Amino acid sequence: MRKANRVLAALVIMVFALAVAMPATVQADDTRRAGKDAGVGVATVAANIVYVPAKLLYAGAGGITGLLAYGLTLGSKETATQIWVPSIGGDYVLTSDMVRGHQKFHFSGITDPDL
Secondary structure (H helix, E strand, O other), X not given: OHHHHHHHHHHHHHHXXXXXXXXXXXXXXXXXXXXXXXXXXXXXXXXXXXXXXXXXXXXHHHHHHHHHHHHHOOOOHHHHHHHHHHHHOOOOOOOHHHHHOOOOOOOOOOOOOOO
């Protein structure tokens, strides 16, 4: 039992020694980065609180409208697809890279394959 306590104490001392030896600038940079990452995370969640319900409403309305168009045109899949692709396609959730501007997001589905 004593030997286990000594090993544990040695490990604790080593961890504290390494923490003290770490340059203060590295600690400050890590703290700033962590704060910035946390801020982006909070912003992403806040944006999704508005974005996700809006996207779901848009997709649902487009799905129903496309279905009505399909029926009213007596089964024209082309007409329905022109409604379904933009409304049902696209991104349903924003990521932190999208909020940062590192990645594009699409509320509507892409109808032009060259984009």
